[in-house]
Amino acid sequence: MVGPIIQFSNVSKRFVKGKETITIFDHLDLSIQAGDFVAIMGPSGSGKTTLLNLMGGLDQATEGQITFNGAAISGLSEGQLAAWRAVNVGFIFQFYNLMPMLTAERNVELPLLLTKLSGAERRQRVQAALALVGLRERTGHYPREMSGGQQQRVAIARGIISDPKLLVCDEPTGDLDRATADEVLLMLQTLNQEMGKTIVMVTHDPAAAKYAHRILHLDKGAFTDRELAA
Amino acid sequence: MNDFYLMRKNLSRKKLRAILMLVAIFIAFLIFGVLASFQHGFNAGTGLGGTDSRLITVSKINFTQSLPVAHIARIAGVDGVETVAMANWFGGYYQEPSNLLAMYAVDPEPYLKAYRDAYVIAPAERAAFLADRGSLLVPEGLANKYGWKVGDSLPLLSNIFSNKTTNSHRWDFTIAGIIHTAHPDDPQGAILFHHAYFDETVTFGRDKFNWAVERIAPGADGDRIAGAIDLLFANSPSETATQQEKAFNRAFLAQIGNIALIVTLVVSAAFCTILMIVGNTMIMAIRERTKEIAVLKTLGFSRGRILRLVLGEALLLALLGGVPGLLLAVVVDKVALAKLLPGSTMTWPISLTGIGFMLAFGLVTGLAPALNAMRINIAAGLARF
Ligand SMILES: Nc1ncnc2c1ncn2[C@@H]1O[C@H](COP(=O)(O)OP(=O)(O)OP(=O)(O)O)[C@@H](O)[C@H]1O
Ligand SMILES: [Mg+2]
Numbered sequence: 221m222v223g224p225i226i227q228f229s230n231v232s233k234r235f236v237k238g239k240e241t242i243t244i245f246d247h248l249d250l251s252i253q254a255g256d257f258v259a260i261m262g263p264s265g266s267g268k269t270t271l272l273n274l275m276g277g278l279d280q281a282t283e284g285q286i287t288f289n290g291a292a293i294s295g296l297s298e299g300q301l302a303a304w305r306a307v308n309v310g311f312i313f314q315f316y317n318l319m320p321m322l323t324a325e326r327n328v329e330l331p332l333l334l335t336k337l338s339g340a341e342r343r344q345r346v347q348a349a350l351a352l353v354g355l356r357e358r359t360g361h362y363p364r365e366m367s368g369g370q371q372q373r374v375a376i377a378r379g380i381i382s383d384p385k386l387l388v389c390d391e392p393t394g395d396l397d398r399a400t401a402d403e404v405l406l407m408l409q410t411l412n413q414e415m416g417k418t419i420v421m422v423t424h425d426p427a428a429a430k431y432a433h434r435i436l437h438l439d440k441g442a443f444t445d446r447e448l449a450a
Numbered sequence: 451m452n453d454f455y456l457m458r459k460n461l462s463r464k465k466l467r468a469i470l471m472l473v474a475i476f477i478a479f480l481i482f483g484v485l486a487s488f489q490h491g492f493n494a495g496t497g498l499g500g501t502d503s504r505l506i507t508v509s510k511i512n513f514t515q516s517l518p519v520a521h522i523a524r525i526a527g528v529d530g531v532e533t534v535a536m537a538n539w540f541g542g543y544y545q546e547p548s549n550l551l552a553m554y555a556v557d558p559e560p561y562l563k564a565y566r567d568a569y570v571i572a573p574a575e576r577a578a579f580l581a582d583r584g585s586l587l588v589p590e591g592l593a594n595k596y597g598w599k600v601g602d603s604l605p606l607l608s609n610i611f612s613n614k615t616t617n618s619h620r621w622d623f624t625i626a627g628i629i630h631t632a633h634p635d636d637p638q639g640a641i642l643f644h645h646a647y648f649d650e651t652v653t654f655g656r657d658k659f660n661w662a663v664e665r666i667a668p669g670a671d672g673d674r675i676a677g678a679i680d681l682l683f684a685n686s687p688s689e690t691a692t693q694q695e696k697a698f699n700r701a702f703l704a705q706i707g708n709i710a711l712i713v714t715l716v717v718s719a720a721f722c723t724i725l726m727i728v729g730n731t732m733i734m735a736i737r738e739r740t741k742e743i744a745v746l747k748t749l750g751f752s753r754g755r756i757l758r759l760v761l762g763e764a765l766l767l768a769l770l771g772g773v774p775g776l777l778l779a780v781v782v783d784k785v786a787l788a789k790l791l792p793g794s795t796m797t798w799p800i801s802l803t804g805i806g807f808m809l810a811f812g813l814v815t816g817l818a819p820a821l822n823a824m825r826i827n828i829a830a831g832l833a834r835f
Contacts, residue, residue, distance in 0.1 A: 302747065
């Protein structure tokens with residue numbers, strides 16, 4: 221194996237609200253290997269989304285260090301983090317979070333506005349990404365004209381368009397029926413196996429978690445799995 | 451696709467809201483354009499002419515009130531008054547009521563004497579005018595505008611008085627001569643005709659005048675003479691107010707200035723109202739998009755980029771509403787306003803001021819929502835439904 225793509229060392233996360241301080245993580249350790257497919261399960265409020273936010277550089281740890289491919293991302297400025305996310309992380313959400321006023325094609329193209337690619341290169345990449353998720357004939361459709369499963373596939377295409385190493389998925393099948401969920405999960409599995417994407421997926425669904433190589437259980441801000449902190 | 455495409459798409463996502471905002475901005479700039487042009491026309495027509503060697507006497511009540519003709523002889527007797535001429539409004543127009551003319555019924559000889567340094571008239575034309583009671587003198591600018599020539603007969607109408615010989619508002623004149631200004635920049639002045647002709651044909655308002663102009667001896671003390679004139683009629687039913695011509699013109703200008711100020715205040719109030727409505731609507735529109743903006747930030751859009759997207763959208767809105775408003779104002783000027791008040795045109799400075807206001811409008815309405823958008827916290831924004 222190549223070594224950990226993500227490493228949490230002694231990470232604490234606290235929210236301060238007025239006089240109250242809520243501690244979500246207290247000295248948490250975690251390491252995820254490059255190319256892994258990890259499912260994170262746990263009760264509501266256990267800190268799963270917060271964990272993904274830290275991992276994906278959407279939020280900062282209060283304490284401790286988070287490294288990505290050996291380089292610390294804790295301590296980067298907001299602007300540096302934004303640039304880092306654009307290159308290194310793809311995000312997939314439960315409710316797809318597509319732009320309603322843009323077609324499938326434009327939604328997928330959105331992250332490429334942050335690159336210097338030419339119009340032709342962009343178009344080529346967008347077509348390839350949409351073909352990969354099986355939506356070649358839906359390029360001109362708006363989100364409202366598509367089913368939940370189709371929208372999630374557009375979101376996946378958007379997530380991989382800038383070719384990030386890491387895909388962070390927060391309950392990606394939470395809003396889908398069994399069959400559609402399986403389609404989406406198979407797609408993630410393919411991305412993991414054939415394109416080598418590291419995937420970290422939060423899910424409440426044990427059937428979904430089975431697609432992962434490894435399942436971690438989070439409860440009250442701590443992993444309950446023994447073998448973990450390796 | 452580029453940022454401009456995103457701004458356009460964002461702007462047009464709620465059609466009705468966008469249209470209402472565009473219409474509000476459109477109206478604001480239409481009003482601005484029309485009034486600014488109108489004001490330009492007004493100011494152009496009132497050059498600050500006048501000299502210290504002339505006094506103007508009007509009724510003390512206000513300058514639209516008439517005074518008895520008998521006043522003239524008494525004013526002439528005041529020490530230091532070289533010559534005095536009475537003058538009357540006529541409310542003249544040519545063919546159409548919209549072709550308004552500045553036109554006074556005056557005592558021909560003393561009036562021309564009083565204005566001898568301001569007007570240049572060919573001696574033969576001057577003599578012809580003085581000799582013919584039914585003739586008139588026209589300023590060069592008007593003659594050129596309507597193609598009038600010396601010798602033409604010219605029927606003119608009054609929107610105030612009626613003529614008992616024609617049983618209508620029509621008076622028939624012959625053009626005796628052209629008035630040139632001594633300096634090209636001087637105010638053009640008015641059409642002049644014989645007060646005597648007016649007096650004997652008019653159905654009402656005889657033996658009255660609206661104002662008198664006095665020429666005073668060189669070096670004479672204008673204030674003293676003005677005081678002496680007013681003293682003559684103190685405590686009479688027709689008291690007078692006499693001022694040096696320059697001061698009189700300035701007072702007249704000040705009144706117009708007040709009107710301009712009121713107009714400016716009204717327009718500014720409308721402007722501010724529309725500004726606040728649009729600004730508020732923009733703030734709400736952006737707040738509705740909190741989650742989407744959080745997604746853009748997630749994808750790696752920087753704070754500055756988000757700020758620019760929202761500001762750009764507000765600027766685009768201001769220009770899309772404002773430019774057509776200004777263009778329609780140009781049409782209104784050409785079709786309607788210029789007939790009422792020549793010189794009412796959308797000048798380049800007015801257009802550029804308008805564009806400047808649009809940019810300011812866009813920046814002001816866009817700034818608060820843009821700052822809000824820039825500050826959206828990703829984690830909190832994504833957690834919203
Ligand atoms: N910005 C914040 N300020 C204060 N508390 C927060 C904030 N964000 C999250 N929390 C709290 O942190 C805890 C963990 O939240 P998180 O969203 O990570 O849970 P989760 O495991 O994803 O839950 P769910 O399964 O419902 O999505 C919760 O108690 C939540 O109220
Ligand atoms: Mg969650």
